Amino acid sequence: MHHSFLAATNRPVLLPRFVLLAALAAGLLGVPPGCSKDDDEPVMAVPNPEMISVPQAATHPEGIQYDEANKRFIVSSRTKGVLSTVRDDSTFAQLADDPRLISTIGVNLDAGRNRVLVAVSDNGANTTRTTAATLRKRAALAIFNSTSGALLNYVDLGGLRPALNHFANDIAVDKDGNAYVTDSSAPIIYKVDLQGVASVFLENAQFDAGTAFGLNGIVYHPDGYLLVAKANSGTLFKVPIANPGSFTTVAAATGLSLTGADGLLLTDPQTLLLVSGSQRTVYRLSSTDAWATVRSTGTFATGAVSPTTITKRGSDAYVLYPYTATSPRFKIVKAVF
Structure with missing residues (x-):
């Protein structure tokens, strides 16, 4: 009754x-x-809200990860060079900082090792920390304790190729804890091992984008390879960990353009979410041949905003809306396909 x-x-x-x-x-x-x-x-x-609006002015976050253990998002900041946390009620708090963090870009939460990795660059967005010596030259990987925010390591990457311009962008971590970092201004993927030793993992003319944005999003596939997106062309590359020089181009289905490719999220071995900022779209991509070819199985339109990247939260995915360098807020929105 x-x-x-x-x-x-x-x-x-x-x-x-x-x-x-x-x-x-x-x-x-x-x-x-x-x-x-x-x-x-x-x-x-409300479990897994549709949208979180964060009233933090001029934050301009680029990277995002969901921290399941602590029920919070971790975000970077182009304009302030810090790592911060966001909870579902929009509560915002600083997690980590260091004077060498000019602009924080891509973020990777290596939860099993209790560390958060962030790519560090300088394209002039952080007006209080940029210098003539670091502008378009800074590329580094900063590693923090994901609970306390304590700095564990700071690894220079740009010094491996000092003559080039640099923009360290995104990070993938393999099963052994090695980090792979894309450089959007140089045709390079870096490798940083668990001891903090940096090397050039792969350097190739196919990654060159001239003055445009080149390599961007990167993810580790459990079958032992990286999937890497090149923003200006929308090209996806498959890079075997054991033999990076044998990398291949993933063939996109006829009519599928992925230009503006930014953040990537592998939701299962056959499904990849790709954020295109310039297209204001998140693509759901599928491959049934170990990423020799790819097709779109759905899209999520973000409206009048250029999204950057995306993170997994349970069975959901959340995309980051940074807005502009002077915006009064940013948003974290559930992507629905």
Whole structure:
């Protein structure tokens, strides 16, 4: 029998406020009255919200990762050069900083090793930290404890090729803890091992983009290779870890253009989400031949914003809307295909 809070006369019964709150909490959260909840957990929390609007002015985040253990997002900042956290209620807090972090770009949460890795660059967006010596030259990997934010290592990458311009962009981590970092201004993928030793993993003229943005998003595939996106052409590359020089181009289905390719997210071995900032679209890509070819199986339009990258949260994916360097806020939005 369905019990209503309405009396037979259809006039509302004025129950004590605490009774109503208990009933609402029990009904909405599926928690029987009397079951204890953590005091700091919002009673009316919405699981995996559709959108989180973060009122932090001029943050201009580029990278994002969801930290499942701590129920928070980790975001970077082109304009401030810090790492920060965002919770579902828009609570924003600084996680890590260092004077050498001019602009923080791509972020990778290596949860199993309790560390967060961030690519560091300088294209002039952080006006308080940019210098003539670092502008278009800074490329580094900073590694922090993902719980405390303590700096674990700072690894110079640009010094491996000092004559070139640099923009360290995105990061993938393989099963052994090696990090791979793309450079959007030089035709290079770097490798940084667990000891912090940096090397040029792969350098090839096919990655050159001239003055445009080149290599961008990168992910590690559990079958032992990297998938790497080149922004200006929309090309996807498959790079075997064991033999990077044998890399191949992933053939896109007829009519599929991935220009503006930025962040990548591998949701399962056959499915890749690709964010195209210039197309204002997130593509869901599928491959049934170990990424020799790829086709689109769905899109998510982001509207009048250029999204940057995307992160997995349970079975959902959230895309980052940075807006501009002077915007009063940024948003984290669930991508629905």
